[in-house]
Every structure is written in structure tokens, then in C-alpha cells.
Amino acid sequence: MKVPFRLNSMVVAFGLAGSMLAGAAQAQNIKIGVVIPATGPLTQYGDMVKEGVDTALEQINAAGGINGNKLEAVIVDDACEPKQGPVAANRVVNAKIHYVVGPVCSGAAIAAAPIYNNEGVVVVTPSATSPALTEGKNFTSVFRTIGRDDQQGPFAAKFIAQTVKPKKVAVLHDKQSYGQGIATAVRDTLKADGINVALFEGINAGDSDYSAVITKLKSAGVDFVYYGGYHPEMGLLLRQSAEQGLKVRIMGPEGVGNPEINAIAGPAVEGMLVTLPADFAGNPKNAAIVKAFKDKKRDPSGSFQMGSYTAVQVIADSIKAVGNDGTKVAKHLHTATFDTPLGKLAWDAKGDLKSYDFQVFNWHKDGSKSPASK
């Protein structure tokens, strides 16, 4: 493929000589890397993010793009695996992409973030909630459009302590950065609120049989269980708890809020509690965006769709404001305030949102959810 390359550079050279650069630049698309799990067990989350990104891109491009430049999504698969995170980051850097929506999972995001930051790639993750992604890292170009575990965990714990008021709680987690981080935050807040946490234990993600730990929960006589992790394990915990006649309410973070949990857990999913980003799709201010989602048969009320939409929007707004330059865009994100479907957003020096709205939902066996007040 050497010949076409040479031809290409010659054309560019002639183009430069003829000072037709302006024309060439105008036709150029601005690429946005979408780093998601496109394979592996967490593919569903990638699909959610893609729906949000696609909707935002379609709207921005239909309105003429950014100063005449269209935005273009480039999907990069990291399978949500920490070891794939840096590989995906290198692919983004090599493709000279300056903006990324993703990575989706905390583990992969933490592994990849230093590369993005060193290369000046602006990263806005709609879903990675681990504090370790930004805490103490002094990153300048890593952002998120979702709250941190240490915001979500205490929020969930407050709900448990003030609304559910259980006597004895078990907190389980999957020993991974996302699950364990959030579970630790829940445990610590519950303890501070004087709730008895009888059991705090890690289970192996990917195992298929949790009956031993469920018998243990039964033996301990807990009346409420919090699980920090993702939906495949949560689904099995629910199903096997029902099989063993363990009648407790189980609560999880937004990582368990995935429609696939209904298939895995079956009817046992009824009444599961889950903290999700507040119901942004139900906000009348967002009606037009919700309609754009629904016109394409996409689900605006999923866990990450609105956050992904917002991630694209703030990148686009920043490019519009300061030009197509990663460093300037990052600086703009740190200083400006954005009016987004998630409300007014502003980032602190670490790249975390200054405030973010969570809400607790009741999950139903038909796949719907309703706000949980009691």
C-alpha cells in the first residue's frame, strides 16, 4: 500500500502549495472515539452508550455539525477488560483521535486513563464511577458525566438507613474496583448511621453457583442485602436466593440495572432496588431529546444513554467554543458550565462532576422500573 500513500501525500503537498488547505479542512470530520465493550459479557453497556452517542451525533450533524465539520463516531472495543483498556487507548492515539466517549467500565478506564491524559486526548466517560479513576491522579483531560461511587454509595446507604430501616444488613461485592469500591462506601456509611452490617464478603465474578454464600446469608438472619457489582452475578444471586427461600430485599448500584437481569433472575428480580442516575428522560425539559431517541427505537431511560448523549454534547459545545484542540477543550470543560439533559453540569479540578443526581428505583419483572419511595 505504499503507492497510494505517496500519491496521497503528493496530493496534499500540491494542495498546500495551491493554498487549498481551507477547503480540505472544511470537509474533514472530527472523530470521536467511542471506547465500549462491543464484545464480552458486558456488551449491553456498550450498546447503551452507543445509543446515546449516535443520537447526539445525528442531532449535531443534522444541525450542520460544528462550524461545518461533521462529527464521526469511531467504535473501539475494550471488552471492559482492564488489560484491553490501554490497547484501546493506543489505538485511539494512533488514529489521531482527540476526543473519547468512554471507557465504559471503571477497571478498563483506570488502566487506560494515564495514556489518554499523557497524549492530551479528552476523555469523557458516561459510566465509569470508580473514584480511583480521578482521585489523586492530577489528570487534566479525564472527565465523567456520572457520579462517583463515593457519591452513589453513601446515597444508597442513606436510602437504606432512612427508608428501608433494616435490622441486619449483608454487603457483598465482586472484588472488582467498581463493585468493591461502592460496597465499601455503602458499608462505611451504614456503620456510621448505626446500622448493623453483619457480613461483608467478596464473591467471584463469573462463578455460576452462589448457593453457599446464600445459605450463609440465611444463617446470619439478615433482612437486607446490598450487592456491589454487575448484573450477571446479581441475577444469579436473586435467582438462587429465591430457590433457597431467602426472603430479603436486595439492592445494587446502576451496574445491575440492565434489562438482561430479567432473563437471568426470572421472576425473582421483582422488587430489586437499584440506584440509578435520576430519571432524566422523564424531565419535561428533555422532551425533544427523548423523542429523538424514541424515533430511532432507542431507550432514553436506560442507565447510560443520557450520560453518553451529554458526553458528546459537552465535547461538541467545547469544540465550538474554543476550536478543535484537545488541550483547549479540556481547559474549557474544567472552567465552563454546561446546560445539558442532566442539568447544569460543571467539573472540578479532578474532572469529577460538582454535583450529580441519583435516584432509587424498584425493578420489576416485566423490565420496567418505578421510583422507590418506600
Added chain:
Amino acid sequence: MNDFLPQFIQQLFNGLSLGAIYALVAIGYTMVYGIIGMINFAHGEIYMIAAYIGLVTLSAIGTQSGLPVFVVIGAMLLVAVVLTGVYGYVVEQVAYKPLRSSPRLVALISAIGMSIFLQNWVALGQGARDMAVPSLLPGAFNFHMGDFEVFVPYTRILIIVVAVVLMAALTFYIRHSRMGRASRACSQDMQMANLLGIDTNKVVSFTFILGAVLAAVGGVLIALAIGKLNPYIGFVAGIKAFTAAVLGGIGSIPGAMLGGVLLGVAETMAAAYISSEYKDIVAFGLLVLILLFRPTGLLGKPEVEKV
């Protein structure tokens, strides 16, 4: 704790059903090793494929077919057993037979390659994400012991019963059938058996098919009991079953059964009374301990160097 006994019984059931599945898969490892002295690392994938075939069969029948549950489960088992047997045969013909006379390491690498191929084959065909199996046999036997209610789900009872029946049948078959005698002869001395007129190629193929069939039953049963599968479940199951085979003494069929049950119970008890974070550590610690004192495993015969 005053409820110690019922809780212990509950955990024992949990462990036995887990161990029964390990045992069914472990037999495949041990039989192949016993006859051609090779570890078939693709065996875990055979188990995973069986679980998928079971699910596809179930989808074809439909959950609302009105057929009795046992007919549906029977059909799933039958289709899975037949097709998985074919897989076992083809894997042997493609990946191992051409390497029969090469050093063992070559066949081992071929086995690992086969395992990776089969994982991705299923991931491409069925998608890599989790698939859910609707529960066909919901409900459980439950009885009170003191304040504690012991639950034994029907699916788990099915696992234990089917495993016990199959193992008894296998033992009988290996002891008394013509093919069984031929297998035992091959495991003692392949060359000699060949000289005495046994078609050793047939015996090896038969071993792979039989191993695949048992793994198939394990795969379908676990799909029914757990209700979640993805193309990577074969890896963990394979490692655990291989461990069980080594624990019991690789090459010994009763050893594989014993090893499977022991491993399942040990894991469950470790999760129950220590912490699930340490269950694999306890299980593998047990393996190391047993191999320290009995290097050939619990029921393995010491390998005599043939001169």
C-alpha cells in the same frame, strides 16, 4: 450457633450438587488421560457447547409447548448428548489423531488451540453476551429443622440423581462390556492391546465420545440449574474438573468422581465457614496437600516406569 446442623445439611446439598457436575466433567479428563496420556484441555469447551445446544433445543421446543417438563429436559439431554458426542469425535479426529505419535506437549498445545477455537466459535455463532435459560423446574423441597428451613431445589436433586445414575452405569459398562474391557486394556498398554487385535483407534474415539457425552449431561443440567451461560463458562469448569481429576488420581474413573464431589464440597464449606473470597484458595490448598502426601491422587495408581 444453634442452627448449625440444618445449615450444615443445606451447605452439604449445595456442595454435592456442585461436586456432581465437577465429577461428570472430570471423568472426561481422566478417561482420555488414562488411555492416551494426554490432557484434553478442550474438554471444558465441550461442556459449554452442550449447555448451548441444550438451550437451543429448549428454544426450538419453546417453553409454552405444553409438553411435560421431563420430556422437554429429556429432549434437551438427548439432542445435546448426540451433537456433543459428534463434537467430541471431530475434535479428536482433527486436533489429536494426527498428533498421536508426536511428543505429548505437541498434543497439549493443539488442545489449548482447540479450546480457544471452540470458545470463539460459539462466541461468534451465539454472541458473547450472557444467555439466560428459563427455569423449567422451579421450586424446591423444603423442610424445617429447628428454626432453619432447608431448601433443596428440584434442579439440584436432578443433578445429583442423574450424576449418580450415570456414574454407576459408566462403572458397570467399563467393567463388563466388550468396549469397556478394550478401553481398560488400552489404558494398561496401548501397543500390546493393538497386537492382541483391539482396534485402538476405535477405543480412543470411543473414549472421546463417552467423555463428551458425560460432559454434555453436565452442561445441560448446569444450564437448567444456573440459568446463565456464556462462551467462557467452559474455561472455569474445565479447570475445576481437571483439578478434581488430579485430586482423585488422574486416570482413575472412581477417582474423578470422588475428586469432583470432594472439590465441590470443600469449596462450598470454605465459602460457608471461612469466606467465599477464600473458597478457591482452600480448594486448591487441599489439592496441594493431598498431592504432597499422595502424589498420584486419592485413588490413582503409582505410575510404574515401563522399561
